[in-house]
Every structure is written in structure tokens, then in C-alpha cells.
Amino acid sequence: MGTREILETMEFGPAPENTDDAREWLRKSSCRFGHLINGEWIRSDSLETQNPATGEPLAHISVGGAAEVDTAVEAATEALPKWQAIGSNARARHLYALARIMQKRSRLFAVIETMDNGKPIRESRDIDIPLAIRHFYFHAGAAQLMNSELPGRRPVGVCGQIIPWNFPLLMLAWKVAPALAMGNTVVLKPAEYTSLTAMLFADCLFEVGIPPGVVNIVTGGAQTGQIIVEHDGIDKIAFTGSTAVGREIRRRTAGAGKSITLELGGKSAYIVFDDADLDSAVEGLVDAIWFNQGEVCCAGSRLLVQEGVSERFHAKLRRRMEKLRVGDPLDKSIDVGAIVHPAQLQSITQRVSEGLKTGGNLFQPTVGLPAQGCFYPPTLITEVAPASPLMQEEIFGPVLVGTTFRTPEEAADLANNSRYGLAASVWSENINLALDIAPKLVCGSVWVNSTNMFDAAAGFGGRRESGFGREGGWEGLHGYTRPAGSNARRNRNTRAMRTKAQRQDRASDAVHRTYKLYIGGKHVRPDGGHYMAASTLNGEVIGLVGRGNRKDIRNSVEAARKARGWAKATAYTRSQVLYYLAENLSLRTEEFAACIVRHAGSSISAARREVSASVERLFHFAAWADKNDGLVHSVPIRGIAMATNEPVGVIGMICPAFYPLIGAISLAAPAIAMGNTCIVVPSENMPLPAIDLCQVIETSDIPAGVVNVVTGEQNELAKCLASHDDVDSVWYFGSGNPREVEHASAGNLKRTWTARAEDLDWLDPSPAQVREFLYQATEVKNIWIPYGE
Numbered sequence: 054m055g056t057r058e059i060l061e062t063m064e065f066g067p068a069p070e071n072t073d074d075a076r077e078w079l080r081k082s083s084c085r086f087g088h089l090i091n092g093e094w095i096r097s098d099s100l101e102t103q104n105p106a107t108g109e110p111l112a113h114i115s116v117g118g119a120a121e122v123d124t125a126v127e128a129a130t131e132a133l134p135k136w137q138a139i140g141s142n143a144r145a146r147h148l149y150a151l152a153r154i155m156q157k158r159s160r161l162f163a164v165i166e167t168m169d170n171g172k173p174i175r176e177s178r179d180i181d182i183p184l185a186i187r188h189f190y191f192h193a194g195a196a197q198l199m200n201s202e203l204p205g206r207r208p209v210g211v212c213g214q215i216i217p218w219n220f221p222l223l224m225l226a227w228k229v230a231p232a233l234a235m236g237n238t239v240v241l242k243p244a245e246y247t248s249l250t251a252m253l254f255a256d257c258l259f260e261v262g263i264p265p266g267v268v269n270i271v272t273g274g275a276q277t278g279q280i281i282v283e284h285d286g287i288d289k290i291a292f293t294g295s296t297a298v299g300r301e302i303r304r305r306t307a308g309a310g311k312s313i314t315l316e317l318g319g320k321s322a323y324i325v326f327d328d329a330d331l332d333s334a335v336e337g338l339v340d341a342i343w344f345n346q347g348e349v350c351c352a353g354s355r356l357l358v359q360e361g362v363s364e365r366f367h368a369k370l371r372r373r374m375e376k377l378r379v380g381d382p383l384d385k386s387i388d389v390g391a392i393v394h395p396a397q398l399q400s401i402t403q404r405v406s407e408g409l410k411t412g413g414n415l416f417q418p419t420v421g422l423p424a425q426g427c428f429y430p431p432t433l434i435t436e437v438a439p440a441s442p443l444m445q446e447e448i449f450g451p452v453l454v455g456t457t458f459r460t461p462e463e464a465a466d467l468a469n470n471s472r473y474g475l476a477a478s479v480w481s482e483n484i485n486l487a488l489d490i491a492p493k494l495v496c497g498s499v500w501v502n503s504t505n506m507f508d509a510a511a512g513f514g515g516r517r518e519s520g521f522g523r524e525g526g527w528e529g530l531h532g533y534t535r536p537a538g539s540n541a542r543r544n545r546n547t548r549a550m551r552t553k554a555q556r557q558d559r560a561s562d563a564v565h566r567t568y569k570l571y572i573g574g575k576h577v578r579p580d581g582g583h584y585m586a587a588s589t590l591n592g593e594v595i596g597l598v599g600r601g602n603r604k605d606i607r608n609s610v611e612a613a614r615k616a617r618g619w620a621k622a623t624a625y626t627r628s629q630v631l632y633y634l635a636e637n638l639s640l641r642t643e644e645f646a647a648c649i650v651r652h653a654g655s656s657i658s659a660a661r662r663e664v665s666a667s668v669e670r671l672f673h674f675a676a677w678a679d680k681n682d683g684l685v686h687s688v689p690i691r692g693i694a695m696a697t698n699e700p701v702g703v704i705g706m707i708c709p710a711f712y713p714l715i716g717a718i719s720l721a722a723p724a725i726a727m728g729n730t731c732i733v734v735p736s737e738n739m740p741l742p743a744i745d746l747c748q749v750i751e752t753s754d755i756p757a758g759v760v761n762v763v764t765g766e767q768n769e770l771a772k773c774l775a776s777h778d779d780v781d782s783v784w785y786f787g788s789g790n791p792r793e794v795e796h797a798s799a800g801n802l803k804r805t806w807t808a809r810a811e812d813l814d815w816l817d818p819s820p821a822q823v824r825e826f827l828y829q830a831t832e833v834k835n836i837w838i839p840y841g842e
Contacts, residue, residue, distance in 0.1 A: 068385040070174045075164040078253065084112040086248070088121050088272060089255045091128035092265025097121060100274070102246060105171035106382050106391035106426040114248045117271035119280050122240070125269035126286040129211045129238035132266030137208060137236040145196040148234060150261035152189035158257070159186065162250055164383070166222055169249040171391030171427065172345050173382045184507060185226035188525070191509035195530060196234035202527075205821025206534035208236035209312050210288030213281040217294045218244035218393050219348040225251055227524045228291050229268060230509075235533040237289070238267050242281055245274040246394050282306060289313070291532065293350070296447075296473075296518045296802070303799035308792020314522030314532040315802065316350065316514055318447040319475030322468035323353035323504070324490070326461070327361045329480040333502065335369050338453070341478060341504040343377065343389050343431050347451035348397070350519075351476035353504055355444060356435075356455030357467050363457045367435060374418040377431050381423065389451060392427040401429050401450035408443035412436070413454065439470050447473070461486060465493040472801075474516035478504040484838075491836050492699070497523070500837045508688040511696065511835045521804045526686060528696065528833045536821045568598040568740075570605055570764060571747035573612030574757025580604040585765065587740055590654045598740050601765035606705075606732065606773040609761035613703045613730035614779055616758030620700045620728035624679035627726055631675035634753040639668045641749065645714060645742055652713060652739040666816045667715045673823065674722040681727065681827050692839035698831040700728035701804065702781030705774030707767050707794075709786045709810035713739035717746065719815055719826070720784055725759055727830040732761045732774060737787075740764045772797050775805070784829065786810045804829075 087096035099113040117125075136144070155162065162185075163177040172181070199206075212232045216224035221243060232239050243251040251270055258268055271277060275298075282290055282302050289312040292302055296318040306313060323341050325334045341353030358366050382390030392398040409415060413434040422428045432452040437444050443454045458464045468477055476498040481487045484501075491499040497515045500506055507513060512523035523529045568587070569576040579599035587596045599605075619627075638645070642664045649660035686694040704724050709716040713736045724731045735743030747762050763770060767787045775783050775797035782804040785791045791807035798805045806829045813822060 066386070069381070070164055070167070070383045070385060072164055072168065072383065074161050075168060078161065078165070079112060082112075082252075084110075086112060086252045086272070087115045088117055088125070089258070089268070089270040090121065090125045091269065092259075095121065095124070100245065102169065102248065104168050105393050106423070108425055111168060112249060114245065114272045116273040117242070117277040117280075118273075121271050122277065122280045122284055125240045125271050126211060126284055128266035128269055129240050130286055132264055133208075133211060133238045136233075136238055136264060136267050141196050141199045141236075144234060144236065145193045147261060147263055148189050148193035148196055148230060151257055151263070152186050152193060154257045154260050155182075155186045155189065155254075158253070159183070162222060162253060165249050165253060167382050167390070169247045170218065170221060171382050171393055173387045173390045175385055175387075176345060181220060181223045184509070185223045188226040188230045188509040192230035192234040195231065199235060203530065203534060205537050205819055205824075207537045209533055209535055210237060211286060212237045212239050212289045212291060212533065213284065213287040214239055214241045214291045215278045215281065215294065216241070216243055218247040219345060219350070221247040222250040222254065224293050225254060227293075231524070231529055231533045232291075233267065235530060237533055240269045240271060240281060240287065242271050242273065242278050245272070248272045279305070285309075287311060289533070291524075292316070296520075299520055300799045300802060303802060304796050307795035307799070308790050312532060312535065314514075314524065315520035316522070316524060317518060317520040317802070318449075318473055319350045319352070319515065319519050320355055320445065320447050320471050320473045321351050321353050321476040321478070321496070322355045322357055322471075322494070323478045324464050324468060324480065325356070325358045325362070325366060326464075326479075326481040326483070326486060327359040328482045328486075329362075330482060330502075331362065331366050331369055334366070334480040335373050337478065337480065337502070337504045338370065339373060339377070339388075342453045343451050344505055346389055346392055346429070348393060348449055349505070351498065351505065353478050354448065354453060355468075355471075356453055357464055358455065358457050359464070360457045360459050367433075367455075370433065371416055371418070374416070374431050374433065375420075377418060377420060379420045379422055379428055379430060389431060392429055392450065395427055397449070398427040398429060401448055401452065404442075404446065404448045405432065405434075405452055408441060408446075409434070411441045411443070412438055413441065413443060439467060445471065461490060465490055469493075469495050472518045475519035476500070476515075488836075492697070492834075496834070497832070498835045498837070501839070503837055503839050506688075506690065506694070506837045508686070508694070510686040510688050511694045511837075512833055513835070516832060518802050520802060523833055526696065527684065531828060536819075536825055568596055568744050568764070570599045570601055570609075571744070571750070571760070571762040572605065572609045573615070573761065574751060576747065579765070580608070587652070588738070589652060595651055596741060598744065598764040601763035601770055603773045605763050605765075606770060606777065609732045609763055610703060610777055610779050612758035612761055613732060616730045616756055617702075619725070619730055619756055619759045622728070627728065628675045628678035630754050631671050631678060631722065631726055634749060634755065635668045635671035635675065637749050637753050638664070638671065638746070642668075645745065648742050648745060649714060649739075652741055653711070663712060663715050663816065667718045670715060670718050671722050674726040674826075677723070677823075677827060678726040681831065683833070686835070688837075690837070690839055691841045692837065695836045695838070697834050697836060698727065699834050701830060701832050702729060703779060704729050704731045704830070705771070705777075705780050705783040706731055706733045707771045707783070707785045707787040708733065708735050708743065709815065710736050710738050710788050711810070712815045714742040714746065715815050716786070716810070717743040719818075720786070721760055723826040723830045725755070727827065729830055730759050730761075732763060732780075734767055734770045734774075735762060735764055737765075737767045768793070775803070776800055782806070782829070786813075
């Protein structure tokens with residue numbers, strides 16, 4: 054074809070990427086790879102991996118079992134103290150060196166990634182590999198600043214990391230870089246379909262001199278991952294993958310004391326208002342859903358278009374779809390590459406076929422698909438009902454489903470009508486409208502007039518069944534550190550440390566008291582009509598308190614949900630309410646001190662100290678209410694990425710057995726300061742101070758339902774809270790094993806915070822401990838706002 058004909062037709066010619074270097078690298082290893090354990094290659098039984106675009110065999114990958122995982126964990130454990138001892142500057146230098154060597158080999162990484170995964174070479178070359186490198190550069194800086202900027206935090210320990218097949222090298226970087234920066238060691242399992250760039254990364258580890266055992270790579274399938282998850286020597290699990298597997302991981306790790314980060318499935322909304330630049334929104338949508346063949350957890354797979362422009366928008370979109378090129382991913386002119394594996398192609402085909410039985414209009418452009426390989430055409434399905442499986446279930450392929458809306462309120466409701474909460478895109482030329490909608494969307498990231506924007510400086514993660522925890526940015530470092538041991542004198546709150554009070558300090562009430570539950574701003578009797586004894590440490594009964602049950606928890610959660618307007622109150626308002634609560638509590642110091650003396654048998658001076666510390670704690674979190682600011686991340690765009698702190702939602706709290714007043718206040722105060730509502734389960738042994746606190750709460754301008762108090766058997770009520778789908782987080786400081794709480798929380802993958810009460814200093818917490826409470830009381834949402842013409 055001559056130049057004249059080319060200019061007339063504007064046809065793309067083939068632009069194949071050279072694969073010689075990649076094939077030479079494979080040949081050097083005889084196309085067979087073992088596990089990297091303690092700096093050595095160890096082979097075991099293997100499986101064959103293929104190029105999904107051609108079906109061509111690429112390599113044989115070893116499959117790790119219990120023996121290989123044991124050896125890797127032992128190596129990581131042995132390397133841990135040495136890796137921490139080299140210091141933050143030395144770790145920063147290692148991470149910097151890794152970034153540099155990856156940068157030098159970036160084209161080789163890109164070609165291998167495309168051959169192994171099927172994604173277009175343009176995406177591997179221009180997005181995946183540069184962003185993976187960026188994570189190592191960013192976290193080299195984080196390592197350098199750890200001591201000064203993260204005081205009171207220390208490494209978690211040995212990290213088990215399981216990554217998916219859709220972004221093999223990028224997900225490796227998301228997990229390995231922060232773990233190493235904070236002084237942890239790693240046992241990493243790549244996806245069984247796409248392990249090759251992890252093997253090339255292992256070469257880089259040798260080249261820059263990472264000490265043996267710091268990074269161990271054990272390849273294999275789901276069973277290998279299960280062994281890592283359940284291994285007693287692993288201190289943290291970081292998993293990216295399906296919600297079903299994430300839920301199973303939560304259940305299997307329940308009660309094991311492991312730190313967990315889960316980045317799971319999504320069904321992200323792509324909202325187009327009638328004032329949007331429709332042409333830009335169409336181009337953004339191409340990136341949102343057909344980037345990486347739609348095999349993206351945060352893909353904009355749910356299209357919501359305002360009714361007035363829906364026909365025009367859909368027409369523009371269909372015309373654009375006709376121009377998409379599907380084919381050999383190693384061709385630089387290709388837009389949509391190959392699906393990663395025949396099993397995934399079959400899953401996409403089946404989900405679409407079954408979903409269309411519930412309705413929807415199917416459109417697929419007249420693009421030619423290659424005769425061999427795993428390919429699926431770009432697909433648009435409109436007029437889909439909000440409850441349809443197409444709209445609710447993650448398809449994880451190049452399939453876009455859509456419906457329309459009329460008002461901004463309806464758009465937000467439709468966007469939130471999902472069990473997922475990973476990301477969303479909002480398109481409008483009215484920045485006021487966009488920034489009004491963004492906070493209403495229950496998700497971890499919101500992109501304004503943009504989509505699929507990522508950077509190492511901005512944390513990424515989800516809510517609801519999209520998981521919990523963040524990866525990237527300062528917020529992502531939290532998952533790879535934990536508070537250092539406080540200066541608390543452990544077990545000083547045990548029975549042995551309590552002194553006997555004088556008999557006159559325990560004088561019984563002149564009038565018999567009726568201790569009720571506090572739900573929705575009212576003192577109510579327990580649903581079952583059952584009561585339990587509140588006693589002194591010597592067993593003397595000093596009152597009967599309600600024994601709450603599942604229905605009382607249900608009622609309190611309903612009340613907490615109805616009070617969600619508390620989150621919309623200004624931070625200044627919340628601070629003033631907490632100050633007022635502190636003021637009212639201080640006026641009743643002697644009364645509460647006497648109650649603590651009767652319960653705990655402590656001296657009156659110790660009891661007064663607890664009340665005084667409780668007042669101070671309320672003042673402290675009142676001060677934080679309007680000062681726990683978010684961040685503006687320095688991301689490489691013409692625009693800003695705002696990390697905003699939002700309330701978690703409804704938090705269930707199991708109070709410590711001792712310190713009956715300050716234990717309850719230390720949990721409730723940061724939660725309500727940050728805009729959450731809560732259900733407080735007081736000390737089972739000493740519930741009376743928390744019950745009396747309800748009288749102070751109802752006279753301190755705290756709206757009904759913001760704080761609910763349910764007394765009873767803590768472990769029984771904890772399980773009710775953990776299994777309730779409308780509870781967003783459970784904080785457990787009870788005396789039992791938190792396993793059942795964590796296991797039950799897998800139902801809706803709510804956040805949990807479980808810790809031994811004796812590990813915290815309740816009377817005089819460290820700054821790091823205070824920060825931990827604020828962290829647990831907030832979710833971080835990153836709002837990306839580009840600017841300029």
C-alpha cells in the first residue's frame with residue numbers, strides 16, 4: 054500500500070514488538086523456573102504456562118507445597134532481624150537500586166509481561182512497568198523517612214503476599230516495596246498463570262544485593278496460597294484477588310493475630326452528568342473498561358448516564374467502539390489484547406450469557422477477532438436493571454453494562470447500590486456538582502473527569518466487599534507497621550493490683566436502681582427480659598444489668614444507621630459536643646469515682662484518676678475532631694489527589710474488662726469525633742460506669758443513636774456485631790479469643806481491630822496509640838481532580 058492510499062484510509066499498519074531479548078532470557082533458564090528461597094533457586098513439580106494470545110507454551114513454573122513454604126518462612130524469619138538492623142538508610146538504598154535496575158530493564162519487563170498476561174504492549178510499556186518502578190522509588194523515600202515521620206511504629210514481621218494475574222509486576226511492587234521499606238521480610242506467591250516477571254524481578258534482587266531470605270518467591274496455585282495464609286510463621290497477609298477468596302482468607306486467619314490487607318473485587322460506577330464533555334467522557338470510558346481487557350478490579354464497568362443525554366452518549370460510544378482494535382497484544386497499535394486464560398474467557402462468556410436472560414440490549418462492534426488465542430470483543434449492554442446480575446456481579450472482562458438516572462441523588466444511590474466499594478468516576482463540567490457527589494460515594498477512590506489514575510503517593514483500596522486496608526502512599530505504610538510497645542506497666546489493671554476498698558465506700562444505693570440498655574437515645578429494657586449480676590471483684594452483687602441479645606444488637610444497629618447524619622455534622626460541631634460531654638462528666642467526678650470504687654475495689658484516688666483521665670481523653674479527641682486532616686498527594690498529573698478522611702460507619706466496640714469508664718470512653722470518643730456511630734458493649738465484669746455514662750451522654754447534645762450501649766455477655770454480643778451486615782467495623786478488646794469475631798466478620802468483610810487490652814496504656818496512651826485509634830476510626834478516600842484545558 055502506498056503513502057497516498059494510507060493517507061486516504063488511515064489504516065493502522067502492524068507494529069510488532071521485538072521479542073528476541075525476552076525469548077533469550079527464557080532460553081537461559083531452559084524455560085524452567087524454581088522458587089527463590091533464601092537466595093537460592095529450588096525446583097519442585099511444575100506446571101506449564103502459555104501465551105494467552107497464541108496458546109504457545111512459554112515456561113514451566115514450580116508448584117510450591119508445605120515444604121517449600123516452610124523453608125521460605127524460615128528464611129524470612131532468620132533474615133528479619135538483620136534486615137531491620139541495617140537501618141532505614143540502607144533499606145532506602147536497596148530499594149533505590151531496585152528501581153534503577155528495573156528501569157534499565159523496563160523494555161524486557163514489558164515484553165515478558167505482555168507475552169505472559171496478554172495485555173497490549175503499550176499498556177505494559179507505558180503504564181504497568183513505569184508505575185511499578187515508581188513504587189520502588191517512592192518507598193525508598195519512605196524507608197529513609199520512617200524513623201522521623203512514623204515514630205512509634207515498627208515492622209510487622211514476615212509478610213505473606215499473594216498477587217493476582219491481571220497486573221503481575223505492578224501488584225508485586227505494590228506489596229514488596231512497602232514491606233521492605235518498613236523493615237519486613239517477604240514470602241511472595243505470584244499468580245499461577247503469570248509468574249514470569251516475578252522471576253525476572255528475582256534476577257534484579259541478585260543484581261542489587263538484597264540479602265538472602267529478605268524476599269522469597271514461592272510459585273504455585275491456590276493450594277500454595279492457602280499454605281501461606283495458614284502458616285503460623287506469617288505475621289501479615291496481603292492479598293489482591295477475588296472477594297470469594299478474600300472472604301475465605303479472613304475466615305482462615307481468624308484469631309491468628311495476623312495483620313491483613315485485602316484488595317478485592319469491584320463493580321465501579323462511571324457517572325456521566327448531562328453537562329459533561331461527552332467526547333472526553335467517551336474516551337475516558339474506553340480507558341475505564343477496555344484497559345487491560347477489563348481485567349481490572351476497579352474497571353468502570355457500571356455506566357450511569359443522565360437521562361437527557363443518554364441516547365447521544367450511547368451513540369458516540371458505539372461509534373468509538375467500532376474503532377477499537379482487538380488482536381496480537383505485542384502489536385503496538387492494538388487497543389484490546391487477549392484474555393489471560395481459557396478458563397477466564399469461559400467465565401466471561403458464561404456470565405454475559407446468563408446475565409442477558411434478565412434483560413438488556415447487547416452491542417458488540419464488528420471487530421475481527423484472531424482465529425487463535427483467548428479473545429473477547431468489547432461489549433456494551435444497556436437498559437440493564439439495577440438488580441440484574443450484570444449490574445451487580447463482577448464480570449472481570451471487556452464488558453460494560455449501563456442504565457440511566459435523572460437526578461444527582463439518584464446517581465449516588467445507583468452507584469452505591471452494590472456490595473462492592475472500590476472506585477468511581479464522576480464526569481461533569483460543574484466542579485461543585487462533582488465535589489458534592491464524590492463524598493457521597495462509598496468507595497476508596499473517586500476520579501473526577503478522569504479514570505484509572507494511580508500513583509505510589511496515593512493509597513488505593515476499597516470498602517465493603519472490596520476489602521480493607523490501603524496500598525501505596527503514607528496510608529499504605531500503616532499495613533506494614535504496628536505500634537511499638539508502649540510504656541504501660543502491663544497487667545497493672547489486674548485483680549491482683551487492685552486494693553481493697555473500705556466497706557463504707559461500697560455502701561449500697563438508698564434507692565434500688567434499674568440498669569437498662571441505651572439504644573437510640575432511650576433507656577430500654579433488654580428484649581429477652583433477662584438480667585445478669587454486676588459484682589465487685591469479691592463477688593458481692595451490687596446491681597442487675599440487662600442481658601442484651603441478638604435483637605438488642607439489631608435494634609442498636611438500626612438506631613446507629615438512622616443517626617448517620619452525625620457524619621455530615623461539621624468537625625467543629627462534633628468537637629464542641631465532645632467538649633460539652635467532657636464538661637458534664639467532670640461535674641460528676643465524685644459520683645463516677647464512687648461507682649468505680651464499688652466495682653473494682655480500687656482506692657478512691659485511683660478511681661478519681663480514671664475519671665480525670667476520661668475527661669482528658671474526651672478533650673483530646675475533641676481537639677482531634679477538626680484537626681485529623683487529610684493530605685494532598687504529590688502525584689504526577691496536572692491536578693491534585695486529595696486523600697480525605699471519612700467515617701468508617703457503624704462501629705461495634707467490645708470494651709476491656711478493667712478500667713470500666715476510660716475503657717469505654719477511649720473507644721467511643723475517637724469514633725464519634727471522626728463522625729462514626731457506635732454500639733458499645735461495656736465491661737462484662739464492671740458495666741455500671743458505662744451505663745451511668747449514658748445519663749451524661751443524653752444531656753450533652755449527642756444525637757440519639759450516635760452512641761448505643763448494650764450490656765451482656767461480651768463474646769455473645771461480639772459475634773452478633775461481627776456477623777451483622779450493617780456493621781462496618783468491630784473493635785474487640787474483650788478477654789476471650791477474637792477468632793470467632795474475625796471469622797464472623799468475613800460475611801461482609803468488615804474491618805476488625807482486635808488487640809489484647811493489657812497491651813494498651815489506657816490511662817496514659819502514647820501519641821502512636823492515639824494515632825492508631827484515629828486510623829481505626831477513619832477510611833481514606835482519594836479524590837483525583839485534574840485541571841487545565
